Amino acid sequence: MKVVATPRFSEQLKALLLTMTETDAEEAKRFKLYLDTILLNLPSKAQKYKPSIYINDTNVRDIEHQGCTIPFYYDTAASACVLLGIIDNRV
Structure with a gap:
């Protein structure tokens, strides 16, 4: 089984990490x-x-990961987990 990230997930993760880096780079890492x-x-x-x-x-x-939620689609037919996005619940 493989893990596939949608473009939306990649964009949202990039934005989230950028925001986290502005406040605490070590936390982002x-x-x-x-x-x-x-x-x-x-x-x-x-x-x-x-x-x-x-x-x-x-x-x-x-x-659920450190105040964020990552919904993913569990596709048994294609044998893949598709990451749909990332929601920042810390705000």
């Missing part, structure tokens, strides 16, 4: 490093995440 670890392990742990509160579909699940 830790956030990104831990997020990479989560995404690396996502194919084997996708079923452990709860169904999304944003999208009413049982195949869409949410990753």
